[in-house]
Amino acid sequence: MKIVxxxxxxxxxxxxxxxxxxxxxxxxxxxxxxxxxxxxxxVHHIHVGSVHAxxxxxAVLFAKxxxxxxxxxxxxxxxxxxxxxxxEYEDSDIFDTLDxxxxxxxxxxxxxxxxxxxxxxxxx
Amino acid sequence: xxxxxxxxxxxxxxxxxxxxxxEKLAEFEARILRGEKIExxxxxxxxxxxxxxxxxxxxxxxxxxxxxxxxxxxxRAPGFRRKLALMAKVQDEVGHAQLLYNAAETLGKSREDMIxxxxxxxxxxxxxxxxxxxxWADSAVIAWLIDAGAIVNQLANSRGSYGPYCRAxxxxxxxxxxxxxxxxxxxxxxxxxTSKQREMVQDALTRWWPPIMHFFGPSDKDSIHSETLMRxxxxxxxxxxxxxxxxxxxxxxxxxxxxxxxxxxxxxxEETGKWDYTEPDWEEFKRxxxxxxxxxxERLAVRRTAEENGQxxxxxxxxETETYxxxxx
Ligand SMILES: [Fe+2]
Ligand SMILES: [Fe+2]
Numbered sequence: 186m187k188i189v190x191x192x193x194x195x196x197x198x199x200x201x202x203x204x205x206x207x208x209x210x211x212x213x214x215x216x217x218x219x220x221x222x223x224x225x226x227x228v229h230h231i232h233v234g235s236v237h238a239x240x241x242x243x244a245v246l247f248a249k250x251x252x253x254x255x256x257x258x259x260x261x262x263x264x265x266x267x268x269x270x271x272x273e274y275e276d277s278d279i280f281d282t283l284d285x286x287x288x289x290x291x292x293x294x295x296x297x298x299x300x301x302x303x304x305x306x307x308x309x
Numbered sequence: 310x311x312x313x314x315x316x317x318x319x320x321x322x323x324x325x326x327x328x329x330x331x332e333k334l335a336e337f338e339a340r341i342l343r344g345e346k347i348e349x350x351x352x353x354x355x356x357x358x359x360x361x362x363x364x365x366x367x368x369x370x371x372x373x374x375x376x377x378x379x380x381x382x383x384x385r386a387p388g389f390r391r392k393l394a395l396m397a398k399v400q401d402e403v404g405h406a407q408l409l410y411n412a413a414e415t416l417g418k419s420r421e422d423m424i425x426x427x428x429x430x431x432x433x434x435x436x437x438x439x440x441x442x443x444x445w446a447d448s449a450v451i452a453w454l455i456d457a458g459a460i461v462n463q464l465a466n467s468r469g470s471y472g473p474y475c476r477a478x479x480x481x482x483x484x485x486x487x488x489x490x491x492x493x494x495x496x497x498x499x500x501x502x503t504s505k506q507r508e509m510v511q512d513a514l515t516r517w518w519p520p521i522m523h524f525f526g527p528s529d530k531d532s533i534h535s536e537t538l539m540r541x542x543x544x545x546x547x548x549x550x551x552x553x554x555x556x557x558x559x560x561x562x563x564x565x566x567x568x569x570x571x572x573x574x575x576x577x578x579e580e581t582g583k584w585d586y587t588e589p590d591w592e593e594f595k596r597x598x599x600x601x602x603x604x605x606x607e608r609l610a611v612r613r614t615a616e617e618n619g620q621x622x623x624x625x626x627x628x629e630t631e632t633y634x635x636x637x638x
Contacts, residue, residue, distance in 0.1 A: 191441050200614045206429050211419070217414075234477075235405070251404055251407055252398075273350065
């Protein structure tokens with residue numbers, strides 16, 4: 186129950202439905218760029234996804250079309266995925282903070298006690 | 310069949326975890342149980358990867374093929390504002406496909422392979438798009454109700470376990486609210502218009518109802534893999550549950566407009582709280598999804614031609630030094 190196309194554009198372009206299929210070769214769709222978008226001035230750019238593009242300029246254009254269609258963006262960066270260095274999730278213990286590293290935390294500095302004791306000592 | 314986990318019926322009896330390292334599997338499942346997401350380079354069972362690739366890829370194809378029946382009406386949309394709105398919607402849908410192709414790519418299938426599998430007919434896409442959009446009212450019904458179905462499915466899947474898919478779906482869901490409102494607006498405009506306009510929208514609704522009932526796919530609650538896929542948060546709700554959710558949300562809205570649906574058995578069962586309906590014709594569904602629908606050949610031919618026509622430009626732009634690495638997410 187196949188029908189004749191109802192799309193005037195399809196009919197105009199006389200597309201052949203039985204033609205041999207094209208086969209896209211490797212890299213036909215190019216490499217990818219990672220996209221970083223800033224929602225307003227003053228905040229960090231945030232990674233929002235990636236785009237396939239032949240070069241940086243096209244990547245910026247595609248990133249704008251893909252990730253900023255509704256005015257939630259004031260600036261975009263793109264960077265080749267292959268230029269990004271990352272850590273591995275399986276090594277995520279490198280981010281663990283040890284309990285004894287209290288010297289990194291502001292709460293571990295208690296000057297008031299010392300000042301109080303000093304005042305008690307000297308006022309006698 | 311939108312972003313529904315697909316189970317190979319021939320392999321119905323094999324286990325999804327056959328040959329997997331039990332320790333790694335336990336770790337993987339514990340992570341999901343804790344509500345953590347799986348990221349691209351994490352260890353994952355081969356079948357988890359396979360099901361997700363198939364599901365996300367089909368979802369991407371559905372977005373891109375789904376823009377074709379609606380795209381038909383861009384040149385003939387009634388009025389400039391509707392033309393602009395429809396162009397924006399179609400651009401969104403193509404954008405959804407890009408996001409989803411990227412998510413599937415992080416699992417190791419190249420974009421070229423996905424496009425090849427689409428235009429050769431190897432990969433599937435949502436069956437509803439093998440039907441034609443005969444009138445402007447069809448485009449309104451599609452934008453309202455097919456998108457509504459897609460939202461039910463996408464919201465469920467956005468709570469799944471695979472990080473890149475969830476992130477893509479979050480962006481997609483945000484845009485769908487415009488599609489839904491745009492579609493509803495168009496249906497309401499026709500339904501509250503002249504008798505001819507009402508007739509047109511009723512006719513479109515009557516024709517689209519069977520494909521809409523097919524939208525979530527056949528019942529899969531008895532599938533032996535469902536339990537594993539749900540534990541892995543690949544499948545987030547049964548096809549029947551999603552269909553029920555859709556009926557519950559939209560049938561009252563359709564009836565509220567004084568429109569009718571071509572199923573005499575359709576009614577909410579006050580006892581069970583669920584909707585009763587005539588079982589959809591799953592033979593028709595199978596026939597159409599396997600290539601026998603009115604528009605299958607045209608949809609693929611349009612897509613194939615687009616790839617063909619653009620190929621010389623891409624070839625001219627391709628640098629010899631180009632290398633491919635998997636996108637980060
Ligand atoms: Fe979409
Ligand atoms: Fe949509």
